[in-house]
Amino acid sequence: MYNKEIETLPLDKLRKLQNERLTNLVERVYTKVPFYKKQFDEAGLKTSDIKGVLDLHKIPFTKKTDLRDNYPFDMFAVPMDDVVRIHASSGTTGRPTVVGYNSHDLGVFDEVVARSLVAGGATSKMKMHNAYGYGLFTGGLGIHSGATKLGMAVVPISGGMTERQLMLLQDFQPEVICCTPSYAQTLGEEMQKRGITHDDINLKYAILGAEPWTEAIRTQVEGLLNVTATNIYGLSEIIGPGVSQEDYEEKGTGSYIWEDHFYPEIVDRDTGEPLPYGKEGVLVFTTLTKEALPIMRYWTNDICSIDYDSGAKRTHIKMSSIKGRSDDMLIIRGVNLFHTQVEALLEGMEHLAPCYQLIVTREGTMDRVKLNIEITKELQDNIDGDLANNDTIKNLTGKLSKKIKDNIGLSMKVELMACDTIPRSAGGKLSRIVDCRELG
Numbered sequence: 001m002y003n004k005e006i007e008t009l010p011l012d013k014l015r016k017l018q019n020e021r022l023t024n025l026v027e028r029v030y031t032k033v034p035f036y037k038k039q040f041d042e043a044g045l046k047t048s049d050i051k052g053v054l055d056l057h058k059i060p061f062t063k064k065t066d067l068r069d070n071y072p073f074d075m076f077a078v079p080m081d082d083v084v085r086i087h088a089s090s091g092t093t094g095r096p097t098v099v100g101y102n103s104h105d106l107g108v109f110d111e112v113v114a115r116s117l118v119a120g121g122a123t124s125k126m127k128m129h130n131a132y133g134y135g136l137f138t139g140g141l142g143i144h145s146g147a148t149k150l151g152m153a154v155v156p157i158s159g160g161m162t163e164r165q166l167m168l169l170q171d172f173q174p175e176v177i178c179c180t181p182s183y184a185q186t187l188g189e190e191m192q193k194r195g196i197t198h199d200d201i202n203l204k205y206a207i208l209g210a211e212p213w214t215e216a217i218r219t220q221v222e223g224l225l226n227v228t229a230t231n232i233y234g235l236s237e238i239i240g241p242g243v244s245q246e247d248y249e250e251k252g253t254g255s256y257i258w259e260d261h262f263y264p265e266i267v268d269r270d271t272g273e274p275l276p277y278g279k280e281g282v283l284v285f286t287t288l289t290k291e292a293l294p295i296m297r298y299w300t301n302d303i304c305s306i307d308y309d310s311g312a313k314r315t316h317i318k319m320s321s322i323k324g325r326s327d328d329m330l331i332i333r334g335v336n337l338f339h340t341q342v343e344a345l346l347e348g349m350e351h352l353a354p355c356y357q358l359i360v361t362r363e364g365t366m367d368r369v370k371l372n373i374e375i376t377k378e379l380q381d382n383i384d385g386d387l388a389n390n391d392t393i394k395n396l397t398g399k400l401s402k403k404i405k406d407n408i409g410l411s412m413k414v415e416l417m418a419c420d421t422i423p424r425s426a427g428g429k430l431s432r433i434v435d436c437r438e439l440g
């Protein structure tokens with residue numbers, strides 16, 4: 001274990017620590033973040049009403065839209081002078097969700113990632129092939145910095161360029177790989193195609209996350225890469241990867257939530273009422289120690305259950321794998337995508353009707369998105385013959401694909417369609433998303 005004292009802290013002591021941290025947090029957010037002062041005042045809540053985690057249910061939720069409404073920095077609880085890093089992830093429209101860290105927060109981030117890596121099987125003596133994307137996403141830098149803290153030799157390869165990744169896996173002989181489960185599948189399959197065998201690499205542990213995956217994917221990746229694969233979970237609003245992690249000797253029993261830093265609740269997706277341990281609902285987190293962007297009761301939209309595991313090595317609560325989302329966020333190759341982001345890009349583009357559908361499929365291990373969008377009646381009336389061979393249509397298609405790639409960072413096939421050709425449901429409703437992927 002990376003921090004045995006904390007990771008095995010008896011529950012009564014853990015609760016005491018959480019309660020102290022929570023009361024301190026409540027004072028801080030009330031005095032430093034106008035959003036929380038307003039939220040408390042409107043709910044008729046005084047900071048003294050929150051004496052511990054059992055009072056948390058009195059506090060309203062914070063949602064992704066609240067971060068967007070306070071874009072970019074109005075949720076920060078420290079002056080910008082104190083902030084040392086800013087990350088961002090996709091929001092529901094063009095605007096990303098912005099998160100900030102001061103040095104104390106980066107210390108917490110390193111600590112929870114280091115704990116996670118050790119739980120996943122890594123040690124300071126090993127080399128880590130970090131194929132999470134570096135950049136605005138928290139994945140790459142977050143894992144990198146925690147692995148450095150642990151004392152690993154980190155190879156910051158980032159995502160993509162599979163050929164190069166395969167070369168370095170053979171030449172550098174890293175014992176640990178971190179990436180999305182789908183990229184681990186891709187690497188494994190590409191290895192097979194090229195005749196690279198288990199003897200050519202030295203991987204032992206794969207720590208995989210940033211998107212939902214299943215036991216079937218685990219079995220496949222473990223076979224392809226000759227590793228023990230564990231789950232790492234996180235979200236930028238709470239800190240990034242390392243909010244929870246599965247232990248390599250307790251696979252399939254859930255991922256430990258580092259609850260001395262992130263207090264979890266499961267609530268009913270419709271009523272918001274807290275649910276008992278073991279029941280599935282929306283996962284909600286309160287960041288007990290973060291300073292630059294403390295968050296109270298963050299509604300993650302991720303559906304899972306939480307429970308203590310008395311037979312486990314650590315005392316912290318475990319969460320099940322993520323069963324789905326309570327909003328319509330898609331995760332495509334580890335990138336968050338809301339259909340509203342695409343919709344926002346349609347504004348100001350001539351000849352396109354607001355009738356569109358995103359079709360998500362999985363080809364092999366790769367998620368693909370296709371945008372079907374109808375043209376306006378006016379344009380259609382001016383076109384003779386086949387849409388596919390028309391120059392205006394071809395131009396428009398190219399323009400829209402490029403706009404999507406430039407703004408969202410995802411390549412997707414775009415098809416312009418005749419009016420009223422995208423199927424509507426019986427009530428005339430057009431589903432914005434058709435997800436045909438079958439996990440596993």
Ligand code: ADP
Pocket residue numbers: 089090137138139208209210211212213231232233234235236237240241300302322325331334336
């Ligand atoms: P990241 O940049 O690490 O993807 P984001 O904040 O952009 O972080 O996205 C976080 C979301 O990604 C989570 O709310 C969850 O839906 C999904 N996610 C992250 N890790 C996992 C995981 N291990 N299993 C399932 N979903 C995950």
